[in-house]
Amino acid sequence: MLREGWIFFKNFIRQNKFCFIGTIILILTVPPLTIFSFVDNIYHVESPAWQQFFYLGLFPLMIFGLALFCVGIFISRQGFFSREVISDLVQKADKAKVLKETAFITSVVLTIVLVCMGAIVYSAYHYTESVNFCGKLCHRVMTPEYTAYTYSPHAHVKCVECHIGPGASWFVKSKLSGLKEVVEYVSKTYPRPIPTPLHKLRPARETCEECHRPEYFIGDKLVIKEKYSPDKKNTRLYTVLLMKIGTGGMWAKKPHGIHWHVSPDVEIFYKYTDEKRQHIVEVTKIENGHKTVFKRSGEKIEGKEVRVRRMDCIDCHNRPTHIFYSPEEALDLEFLKGRIPTDLPYIKKVALEAITQKYHSRKEARVKIAQYIRAFYQKNYPRLLKDKTQEINQAIQGATDAYMRNVFPQMNISWNTYPNFLSHTGCWRCHNEEFENSEGETITQDCTLCHNILAEDEENPEILETLLGQ
Ligand code: HEC
Ligand code: HEC
Ligand code: HEC
Ligand code: HEC
Ligand code: HEC
Numbered sequence: 001m002l003r004e005g006w007i008f009f010k011n012f013i014r015q016n017k018f019c020f021i022g023t024i025i026l027i028l029t030v031p032p033l034t035i036f037s038f039v040d041n042i043y044h045v046e047s048p049a050w051q052q053f054f055y056l057g058l059f060p061l062m063i064f065g066l067a068l069f070c071v072g073i074f075i076s077r078q079g080f081f082s083r084e085v086i087s088d089l090v091q092k093a094d095k096a097k098v099l100k101e102t103a104f105i106t107s108v109v110l111t112i113v114l115v116c117m118g119a120i121v122y123s124a125y126h127y128t129e130s131v132n133f134c135g136k137l138c139h140r141v142m143t144p145e146y147t148a149y150t151y152s153p154h155a156h157v158k159c160v161e162c163h164i165g166p167g168a169s170w171f172v173k174s175k176l177s178g179l180k181e182v183v184e185y186v187s188k189t190y191p192r193p194i195p196t197p198l199h200k201l202r203p204a205r206e207t208c209e210e211c212h213r214p215e216y217f218i219g220d221k222l223v224i225k226e227k228y229s230p231d232k233k234n235t236r237l238y239t240v241l242l243m244k245i246g247t248g249g250m251w252a253k254k255p256h257g258i259h260w261h262v263s264p265d266v267e268i269f270y271k272y273t274d275e276k277r278q279h280i281v282e283v284t285k286i287e288n289g290h291k292t293v294f295k296r297s298g299e300k301i302e303g304k305e306v307r308v309r310r311m312d313c314i315d316c317h318n319r320p321t322h323i324f325y326s327p328e329e330a331l332d333l334e335f336l337k338g339r340i341p342t343d344l345p346y347i348k349k350v351a352l353e354a355i356t357q358k359y360h361s362r363k364e365a366r367v368k369i370a371q372y373i374r375a376f377y378q379k380n381y382p383r384l385l386k387d388k389t390q391e392i393n394q395a396i397q398g399a400t401d402a403y404m405r406n407v408f409p410q411m412n413i414s415w416n417t418y419p420n421f422l423s424h425t426g427c428w429r430c431h432n433e434e435f436e437n438s439e440g441e442t443i444t445q446d447c448t449l450c451h452n453i454l455a456e457d458e459e460n461p462e463i464l465e466t467l468l469g470q
Contacts, residue, residue, distance in 0.1 A: 005101025018072030025065025026113070029058050034116040037123035048136045055127045056137075059120065066117075128178075134159040138185050141194070144408040145322045151405065154321035157211075162321070165207040173200070192412045196318070197277055204313035205262070208320075212313075214259040215250035224464070227328070227457070228335045230349035234342050238461050240454040258450060261311055268311040270430065273304045277315075278419070280429045281306065283443065294435035294443055318421045327356050327415050330402035339398035341391045344384070350376045351399040355407075356415060365403055370396045 013019045036045075036054045045051060127133055135146030149155060154162075164174040177200060184190040225239040246257015248264065255263030271282040281301050283294040314320075325333065331351055334340045340347060354372035359365035373396050377385045385392060407414055419425050427450065435443045447453065455461030464470075 002101045002105060004098045005105045008098050008102050009105055016072045016076050018068050018075065020072075022065045022067075022069030022072055025061060026069065029062040029065060030113065030116050030120075033058050033062060033120045037119045040123050040127075041119075046132070048132045051127055051130075051132055052137065055124045059124050062117075062120070128175075129158065129160045129164075131158055134163075138181070140410060141185060141190055144193070144324070144411055144413050147405055147408075148319075148322040148324055152321040152323050157321070161210065162207050163201070165202050165210065170202055192410075193408075193417055194411070195275070196418060197314075201314070203310075204317075208313045208317075213248075213250075214262050215248035215264065217245055217247040217259055218251060219245075220257075221245045222467075223451075226336060227332050228342065228348045230346070230352060232345050234335070234344075234346070234348045235459060236342070237457045237459060238464060239456050239458075240461055240463050240467075242452040242454060244450055244452075258316075261316075262313065269308055270311060271301075271306050271308050273301060273306055276419075277309065278429060283430050283435055292437050294430075294437050296434050297436055298434075314421075316421050316426055318426070319418065322418070323420070324406050324413070324416075324418050325402075327352055327402070327406075330406050331355070331399065334398040334402050337398075339401065340395045344377075344388065344391055344395055345381065346376070347373075347395050351395065351402075355399055355403045359407075359409060361409055362404060362407075365407070365409075366400055369400050369403060373399065 013023050033054060036050075039045060040051075040054075131146075135142050135149065149159075160174070164170050181190070221243045223241045223243050225241070227237045227239070229235040229237060244257040246252075246259050247255060248259045248262050249255030255265060260266060261268055265288050267286040269284045269286075270280050272278075272280045281296050281299050285292045285294070309315075331340070331348060335342060335348070340351065350373055354369045355365075357368065357372070359368060373392065374385065377392060421427075421429075428445070431443050431445050431449075433442055433445065454463040
């Protein structure tokens with residue numbers, strides 16, 4: 001059955017070098033890729049190594065094979081496809097039968113190949129949208145962002161949900177800028193550290209508001225901060241704030257508090273002169289159509305490049321997921337998690353000194369942080385080094401982790417490379433005494449505007465006794 005057709009088909013492929021090599025490549029790549037993409041779609045393969053092998057190794061190879069095959073057909077117009085060759089091949093058999101059978105075989109093979117390729121392209125596309133692709137492939141480049149992300153509240157939100165968001169046009173834009181990044185990655189010309197703000201980032205309102213709706217926020221938020229002092233007892237101190245997170249105003253009578261800035265009734269534009277949007281020179285508030293301009297007194301902007309931006313979520317939440325801590329905060333977190341024992345004298349102070357030294361590589365840091373902490377106890381508490389070896393080792397591990405999660409010398413990321421605007425640093429870019437409107441009013445800095453301070457660096461704050469009922 002279909003013998004004549006097969007013979008024609010085989011001869012066609014054998015005689016044409018391009019088609020021949022193309023076919024071999026397709027036979028070798030399409031079946032394993034198809035199986036892998038089905039497995040990946042059903043069981044979600046997590047291993048980056050396998051994904052890279054199939055989607056970044058075999059997949060391009062398959063495309064190469066397909067291209068060779070097409071080239072083969074194209075140039076065979078002059079060689080194989082030429083009338084003489086075909087008529088020679090067909091001569092010996094029944095012409096109509098050969099043509100019919102060949103057409104049948106070609107369409108079956110083509111259908112199978114297309115279905116397989118559909119499945120493969122679909123999975124490969126999903127792979128390029130995955131956290132493994134964004135965070136792990138460009139290993140050295142994105143490790144800092146990826147590491148910070150894995151410990152953040154958004155660790156289960158895919159990179160693309162914030163960086164690209166829904167819709168076809170952003171999809172195309174992201175793939176185009178992705179190509180540029182791949183070139184930079186391969187040629188090692190990417191900037192270190194990767195600069196922020198990302199000027200091409202999609203407006204946060206379109207991405208964050210897929211999940212969060214400040215118009216529906218209600219009430220305030222209690223924030224309790226625990227810190228450990230650099231004294232002998234590593235004294236634990238509490239700061240308690242009632243953050244007036246307010247609302248963008250949907251259920252409340254009107255927008256108020258911190259999320260007033262993103263209410264539908266409010267638009268805030270600001271002008272800035274530096275790359276990092278840290279130096280703001282003019283703020284315009286439009287509330288219910290009513291416009292007020294605040295100008296920085298004595299600011300000369302002639303000759304400087306001035307850019308305008310509409311304020312959105314990431315003017316405050318610039319680090320919703322790539323949260324790099326200060327050395328103090330990073331250590332406090334390790335204390336809170338119980339990773340650094342609090343009964344070692346001066347451990348906060350020593351660990352802080354150890355992790356803020358300058359190291360050229362993470363490897364060097366790992367060795368020297370341990371040496372630094374051991375040397376301190378060797379000198380000042382030699383008995384402790386023997387009696388509490390385990391605790392000291394644990395503390396060294398905790399301090400090293402605090403460093404490893406926040407400092408990446410190979411990307412020039414050190415402590416405080418990326419400022420967090422969800423703090424006075426961010427708010428006081430506008431809320432300071434220097435901005436005045438035409439009536440001489442400033443953007444207020446009143447301590448109770450954004451929060452009530454219920455306790456500040458206290459050992460046993462009364463408010464906590466009340467709250468905890470102790
Ligand atoms: C919750 C939203 C969110 C998620 C999820 C997210 N990012 Fe980001 N990312 C941001 C924001 C916001 C910025 C800072 C934007 C700015 O200031 O312009 C940023 C900045 C970056 C930067 C620039 C360097 C820097 O640290 O500022 C890189 C690189 C980056 N992200 C990579 C990733 C990767 C890789 C993933 C997934 C592993 C990811 N992002 C997931 C919101 C997100
Ligand atoms: C795909 C959904 C999704 C997107 C998109 C998203 N978030 Fe979130 N976000 C969450 C979830 C879920 C939580 C709660 C995590 C938890 O409580 O552990 C959260 C928590 C938060 C928190 C509270 C964090 C804390 O410390 O408790 C803030 C602030 C926040 N998101 C801001 C943002 C900003 C800003 C953006 C846009 C750049 C954004 N989110 C985009 C899902 C999302
Ligand atoms: C003016 C600065 C500012 C802007 C703009 C802003 N936020 Fe916030 N947001 C804050 C502050 C401050 C907090 C309280 C953080 C804390 O101390 O835990 C907060 C808290 C939150 C929380 C946590 C609420 C809770 O109850 O735990 C979410 C979610 C959030 N913001 C999302 C957003 C989104 C989405 C946008 C943009 C539509 C936005 N914010 C715009 C400053 C801002
Ligand atoms: C880009 C400039 C800008 C930044 C950055 C900014 N604000 Fe504002 N904020 C304003 C302006 C303008 C007003 C209105 C002042 C007025 O009307 O007098 C305002 C008003 C407020 C109000 C009062 C809202 C009301 O009417 O109830 C709060 C609360 C507030 N800001 C909190 C914050 C916090 C917290 C941050 C930092 C996380 C912050 N702002 C960062 C510009 C800014
Ligand atoms: C424009 C808004 C705004 C104003 C005005 C403001 N703060 Fe804050 N404050 C914040 C934000 C935002 C945080 C960070 C909250 C967080 O980390 O969750 C903060 C945190 C703090 C903290 C805790 C810091 C820490 O990490 O231990 C203290 C203390 C504090 N503020 C004191 C003050 C005092 C005193 C004033 C008056 C001079 C003031 N604030 C005015 C927004 C404001």
